[in-house]
Amino acid sequence: MSDASILDAATAPSHWPEGLTRVPYWVFQRPDVYDAEQKRVFQGPCWSYLCLETDVREPGDWRATAIGEAPIVVTRDDKGAIHAFENRCAHRGSLICIDDAGKGAKQFSCVYHAWSYDLEGTLTGVAFKNGVKGKGGMPPEFRIGDHGPRKLRVETIEGMVFGTFSAEAPALRDYLGPEIVSRVERVFRGRKPVVLSRFTQALPNNWKLYIENVKDSYHASILHLFFTTFEINRLSQTGAIIVDESGGHHVSYSQIARGPTGNAEYSAQAIRSDSQYKLADPSLLHGFNEYPDGITLQILSVFPCFVLQQIQNSIACRQVIPRGPGEADLNWTILGFEDDTPEERMARLKQANLVGPAGFISMEDGCVGGFVRRGVAGASDELAVLEMGGHDARGSESRVTEASIRGFWQAYRARMGI
Amino acid sequence: MQEIYFAITRALADYARCIDDDRLEEWPDFFVDDCLYRITSAANFREGLQASLVFANSKGMLMDRVSALRTANIYERHAYRHIIGNPSILGVEGDLVRAEAPFMVARIMRDGATSLFATGRYLDVWRGAADNPKLVERVVVCDSSRIDTLLVLPL
Numbered sequence: 001m002s003d004a005s006i007l008d009a010a011t012a013p014s015h016w017p018e019g020l021t022r023v024p025y026w027v028f029q030r031p032d033v034y035d036a037e038q039k040r041v042f043q044g045p046c047w048s049y050l051c052l053e054t055d056v057r058e059p060g061d062w063r064a065t066a067i068g069e070a071p072i073v074v075t076r077d078d079k080g081a082i083h084a085f086e087n088r089c090a091h092r093g094s095l096i097c098i099d100d101a102g103k104g105a106k107q108f109s110c111v112y113h114a115w116s117y118d119l120e121g122t123l124t125g126v127a128f129k130n131g132v133k134g135k136g137g138m139p140p141e142f143r144i145g146d147h148g149p150r151k152l153r154v155e156t157i158e159g160m161v162f163g164t165f166s167a168e169a170p171a172l173r174d175y176l177g178p179e180i181v182s183r184v185e186r187v188f189r190g191r192k193p194v195v196l197s198r199f200t201q202a203l204p205n206n207w208k209l210y211i212e213n214v215k216d217s218y219h220a221s222i223l224h225l226f227f228t229t230f231e232i233n234r235l236s237q238t239g240a241i242i243v244d245e246s247g248g249h250h251v252s253y254s255q256i257a258r259g260p261t262g263n264a265e266y267s268a269q270a271i272r273s274d275s276q277y278k279l280a281d282p283s284l285l286h287g288f289n290e291y292p293d294g295i296t297l298q299i300l301s302v303f304p305c306f307v308l309q310q311i312q313n314s315i316a317c318r319q320v321i322p323r324g325p326g327e328a329d330l331n332w333t334i335l336g337f338e339d340d341t342p343e344e345r346m347a348r349l350k351q352a353n354l355v356g357p358a359g360f361i362s363m364e365d366g367c368v369g370g371f372v373r374r375g376v377a378g379a380s381d382e383l384a385v386l387e388m389g390g391h392d393a394r395g396s397e398s399r400v401t402e403a404s405i406r407g408f409w410q411a412y413r414a415r416m417g418i
Numbered sequence: 419m420q421e422i423y424f425a426i427t428r429a430l431a432d433y434a435r436c437i438d439d440d441r442l443e444e445w446p447d448f449f450v451d452d453c454l455y456r457i458t459s460a461a462n463f464r465e466g467l468q469a470s471l472v473f474a475n476s477k478g479m480l481m482d483r484v485s486a487l488r489t490a491n492i493y494e495r496h497a498y499r500h501i502i503g504n505p506s507i508l509g510v511e512g513d514l515v516r517a518e519a520p521f522m523v524a525r526i527m528r529d530g531a532t533s534l535f536a537t538g539r540y541l542d543v544w545r546g547a548a549d550n551p552k553l554v555e556r557v558v559v560c561d562s563s564r565i566d567t568l569l570v571l572p573l
Contacts, residue, residue, distance in 0.1 A: 197462045197469035200564040225490035280485070281478030334469040349473050357565035358457065358471040364492045366568040
C-alpha cells in the first residue's frame with residue numbers, strides 16, 4: 001500500500017508511509033490526485049448530500065446542487081418521487097438548468113439547442129430531429145433512448161436527500177451504518193426541517209483540509225476560544241468520538257458534565273483559549289432544552305463531504321464542494337424545524353452567530369486550512385503527524401484524539417487505491 | 419429634509435471611517451441600545467429567510483462582536499475600505515427615518531492583497547436624524563451569498 005498505482009508521473013512525489021499516522025502533503029496539492037478523486041471518491045460507491053426534501057417540496061420543484069465538481073439537478077415529479085441527474089445536456093454538454101432553483105417545471109429544455117428532458121432527466125425531445133422541409137435532422141439510426149445525462153440513485157433520511165452515481169454503493173442506511181443513522185435521527189427527531197438561511201464560505205484550501213478540520217476534536221477547544229470559555233465544548237466535558245467501521249464517517253459529541261470540568265488541565269497547558277472573556281449580552285447562549293439526552297454539541301460527518309451539526313440549538317447541514325486542488329466551497333444551510341415556537345426560533349437566530357462564515361466558533365475553520373495550504377507549499381514530500389490518541393481509527397471516550405481523522409484517511413485511501 | 423439628508427450622509431461617512439480606522443470599540447455607539455443589526459445576503463433577504471451571518475438585537479451584542487474579534491477570534495490581520503454611496507431617504511415617521519445606501523468594501527490583507535470583499539446596501543432606520551442620528555436598525559444586505567474565507571470585521 002505504500003506507493004500508489006495512480007501516481008505514475010515519474011517526477012511527482014508519491015510516497016505514503018505505512019499506517020494511518022502520517023499524511024503526505026502532496027495529497028492536498030497534486031492536480032492528478034484531485035482529478036482521480038472525482039471518479040474514485042465523488043463518483044465512486046459513496047453517498048453525497050444533495051439538498052433537503054423541503055427544497056423540492058412540490059411536484060415540479062427543482063434545485064441545482066453538486067457532487068464533487070459534477071453539477072446535479074434534484075427534482076420532484078408529478079407522483080411525488082425525488083430524482084437527481086447530472087446537469088449536463090446529452091447533446092453537447094451544456095448546463096440544462098442555469099439557476100439555483102425553480103418551481104412548476106413540467107420539463108427542462110437546454111437553452112443551447114432545446115433538447116428537452118422530463119423531471120427524471122430522461123431525454124424526451126430533440127429540436128428539429130427530423131430536419132426542416134425534409135432536409136437536415138438526425139440520421140434515422142439515432143435513438144433518443146440511447147442518450148441522456150447520468151441519473152443518480154436517490155435516497156432520503158430525516159428530510160435530507162442523498163445521491164450517488166454508483167450502482168455498487170450499498171443502500172444509504174447501510175452505507176451510514178446503524179450508529180451514524182441513530183445519531184442523524186437524534187438531531188431531527190422526526191421533525192420537519194425548515195431552511196433559515198443559506199450561505200457559502202469560500203475556503204482557500206483543498207477540500208480534504210476542511211474535512212480533517214471537521215473530524216478534529218483535538219483542535220475544537222484550542223483554536224476556538226469562544227467554544228472553550230463558555231464551556232460549550234471543552235475536552236474535559238464528558239463526550240466521545242464514534243468512528244464507523246469504514247473510518248469515513250464520524251460523530252463527536254459532548255454534554256455538560258456535572259461537577260468540576262478539568263480547568264486545571266487547561267491552565268497547565270497555557271493554552272490561549274483559557275481566558276476570562278465575558279459577554280455583554282449573554283442571551284446569545286440562552287438556548288432551550290431541545291435534546292433530552294443532554295448533548296449540547298454533536299458534529300457528524302459522512303464520507304466524503306457532508307457534515308450535520310448540532311451546536312446547542314444551532315442546527316446546520318454543511319456541504320463541501322471542491323473547486324480545484326486549492327479551493328473549496330462550504331455551503332451552509334442553517335435549519336430550524338416546522339414546530340419551533342417563536343422563542344425557539346429567536347434562539348436559533350441568535351445562535352446562528354456561532355456558525356457560518358462569521359460564526360464566533362466557526363470562522364477560524366475558514367482560514368486555518370489556508371494556513372496549512374500556505375505552510376506546506378514547498379513541502380510536498382513532508383508528512384503531517386496524526387498520533388494523538390494512538391495509531392488506530394477507532395472511537396474512544398477521549399476527544400483528545402485524532403482517530404476520526406485517521407479514519408478519514410483509511411476510507412480515502414481505500415477509495416483511491418493509494 | 420435637506421437637514422436630514424445631510425445628517426445621515428455625514429453619519430454614513432463617520433461610520434465608514436470608524437470601521438476603516440480600526441476604532442471598532444466606537445462602532446456600537448452608532449446604534450441605539452435596543453437596535454437591530456444583521457448581515458444577510460440578497461438571496462436570503464428576497465426569500466424572506468430569517469437567519470443571518472451576523473445577528474444582534476442589542477447594543478451589547480455589537481460590543482460582544484468587537485470584544486470577540488479583539489480577544490477570541492483568530493484570523494489574519496486585515497482591514498476594510500468602505501465606500502458608501504449617497505443615501506436615498508425612503509420615508510420619515512416622527513423622529514424615525516428610513517433610508518437606504520449602497521456600499522462597496524475592499525479588503526486589504528496583511529500581505530497587501532486587495533480584493534473587493536463585499537458589495538450591497540444598508541437598509542437603515544435612523545432616529546433623531548436632524549441632530550445626532552443613531553441607527554435603530556441596520557440590515558446589511560450583501561449582493562452575494564458567498565463570503566471569502568471569513569467575515570469578522572463589521573460591514
